[in-house]
Amino acid sequence: MRRPRNPRGRISARRTALAATATLVLAVCAPAASNGARAGPPAARAPALPGSATPDDGLSCTLAPGPDTRMSEGMPTAPGYSRSTGTVHALTLMIDFPDTPGEGTARQRFAEFFPRTAQWFARGSYGRLDYRPAAPVDRWLRMPHTFRSYGIERGSTFEPGYRKLLRDIARAADPLVDFRRYDLVNVLITPNAGPPAAHTVLSVTFAGNREAPRADGVPLANVSFIYSRQDDGTGSFAANGYRVLPHENGHTFGLPDLYTAQGADHAGHWDVMSEDWGAGNDVFAWHKWKLGWLTEDQVECAARPGDSTYAISPLGRPGGGTKLVFVPASDSAGYAIEVRTNEGNDEGVCRPGVLISRLDTRADSGEGPITVMDATPDSGGCTRQPNVHPELSDAAYRSGGHLDDREHGLRITVTGQDAGGGYRVKVTRSA
Incomplete structure (x- = not known):
C-alpha cells in the first residue's frame, strides 16, 4: 500500500496513520503459492551473474530474502505474485455503492489511469513489461451493500471487510468476466466513497494473498484497490x-513499501514505492533487476577485493550499457549504484548524478529496506515540487564524490562523467 505525501504542510499531521500501515502490509503481503491466474512461470527475477556466488568472490550480489520477512528486497521474489515481464493482463473494474453512486462515468474513471499506467510500465521496463489493462465491464459495477457497511478505513486488514467486498465484486462480475484470463485485478472505486486522498489515503493492495476468495476457479490473490483522487497541492x-496505480501494482509484483511505519522516508522521490505524488519518478535499478527489467549484461557485481572500475549509463535511457553496479557488504546488505537523470520516467530529478543506496533484505515492507545515501546532507534539497520530500532530492553524487563504509572496508568513488551523461565509478574493497 502507499502513504500520503505532501511536504507542504500536511506530513506531520498525517504521519500518525502510518502505524496502521505497517500492520496492514505485514498482514496482507505474505508470499503464497502461485495464484495460477495464467499459465506460465512467475515474473522473471534476478539474472545469474557469472561468478557472483563463487567462493573466490566471497559474497553474492543476489541477496536472499530475510528469514522473517514477508515482502523484502531479497531475490528471488517468492512465488504467488504476478509476473512482471512479458504480457500482463490487468482486469480493471470500476465499482460504486448504493450510498455512493458513481461520480462521473466508469469510463472516465478508467481514463484517469490508462493508458498512462501502461506507458509508465513500458518506459520503466524498457518494453520488457507489456501491461494490458482490460475493462470488460464498461459501467459502474454496483455493490449489493453500502460502502459504510464494509467498515473500510485506513489500516483495515483483509478480514472481514475486504474479503466481503472482494466476494461481492466477484459475484457481480462473474456473469461478465472470465477471471482466468487475468494476472492481476485493479478495483477503481468511485472517488466519492471514503475521504479525499489529501486527508486519508485508503488505496491498498493485497498481494500473494493465501486467503483470497476464488472466482472461476482461481484465487484473487493480487488485487489493488484505488480510492479517491490525489491533488496537486492546489486542490x-x-x-x-x-501513479498511485503503478505503486500499488508494484506490490502485486512483489515490491515492498520503502517508507517506515513511523513516517521516516529513507528513499525520497527516487522510487515510486516510496513516493508516488508530485513530479514523475521511476524505480531503483535494484527493483528493475528484481522485476526482470534489466538483463544480465546490464548488471555488474563488485564482489572481488581490490579496485574495480565501471562505466554506468543513465537508468532512464533505453538501450544497453551497465545500469546497476551492486556492492555486497554482507549476505543481507549492500550498496546499489546507478545514474539518475531527467530521462524516461524520471522527470522530477533536479540533481542528476550517481545515486548510491543501501539495501537491507532483513527489513520488511514498511521498515525502510532501502536507504538513499545523501551526497549533500542537511542541504534542504533542490526541489520545490509539491508533494515531494525535498531533502533527498539532491542526494546524487557528482565527480569527485565518494562514500566510505569503514565497517566493511568499502569505498565508492565517482571518478568522472562522460559526454553522453554516464558516469565512471571506482569501487575499492579492502577485503
Missing part, C-alpha cells in the same frame, strides 16, 4: 495522480 486533480 486540483494531480496530472501525475495515476
Whole structure:
C-alpha cells in the first residue's frame, strides 16, 4: 500500500496513520503459492551473474530474502505474485455503492489511469513489461451493500471487510468476466466513497494473498484497490495522480513499501514505492533487476577485493550499457549504484548524478529496506515540487564524490562523467 505525501504542510499531521500501515502490509503481503491466474512461470527475477556466488568472490550480489520477512528486497521474489515481464493482463473494474453512486462515468474513471499506467510500465521496463489493462465491464459495477457497511478505513486488514467486498465484486462480475484470463485485478472505486486522498489515503493492495476468495476457479490473490483522487497541492486533480496505480501494482509484483511505519522516508522521490505524488519518478535499478527489467549484461557485481572500475549509463535511457553496479557488504546488505537523470520516467530529478543506496533484505515492507545515501546532507534539497520530500532530492553524487563504509572496508568513488551523461565509478574493497 502507499502513504500520503505532501511536504507542504500536511506530513506531520498525517504521519500518525502510518502505524496502521505497517500492520496492514505485514498482514496482507505474505508470499503464497502461485495464484495460477495464467499459465506460465512467475515474473522473471534476478539474472545469474557469472561468478557472483563463487567462493573466490566471497559474497553474492543476489541477496536472499530475510528469514522473517514477508515482502523484502531479497531475490528471488517468492512465488504467488504476478509476473512482471512479458504480457500482463490487468482486469480493471470500476465499482460504486448504493450510498455512493458513481461520480462521473466508469469510463472516465478508467481514463484517469490508462493508458498512462501502461506507458509508465513500458518506459520503466524498457518494453520488457507489456501491461494490458482490460475493462470488460464498461459501467459502474454496483455493490449489493453500502460502502459504510464494509467498515473500510485506513489500516483495515483483509478480514472481514475486504474479503466481503472482494466476494461481492466477484459475484457481480462473474456473469461478465472470465477471471482466468487475468494476472492481476485493479478495483477503481468511485472517488466519492471514503475521504479525499489529501486527508486519508485508503488505496491498498493485497498481494500473494493465501486467503483470497476464488472466482472461476482461481484465487484473487493480487488485487489493488484505488480510492479517491490525489491533488496537486492546489486542490486540483494531480496530472501525475495515476501513479498511485503503478505503486500499488508494484506490490502485486512483489515490491515492498520503502517508507517506515513511523513516517521516516529513507528513499525520497527516487522510487515510486516510496513516493508516488508530485513530479514523475521511476524505480531503483535494484527493483528493475528484481522485476526482470534489466538483463544480465546490464548488471555488474563488485564482489572481488581490490579496485574495480565501471562505466554506468543513465537508468532512464533505453538501450544497453551497465545500469546497476551492486556492492555486497554482507549476505543481507549492500550498496546499489546507478545514474539518475531527467530521462524516461524520471522527470522530477533536479540533481542528476550517481545515486548510491543501501539495501537491507532483513527489513520488511514498511521498515525502510532501502536507504538513499545523501551526497549533500542537511542541504534542504533542490526541489520545490509539491508533494515531494525535498531533502533527498539532491542526494546524487557528482565527480569527485565518494562514500566510505569503514565497517566493511568499502569505498565508492565517482571518478568522472562522460559526454553522453554516464558516469565512471571506482569501487575499492579492502577485503
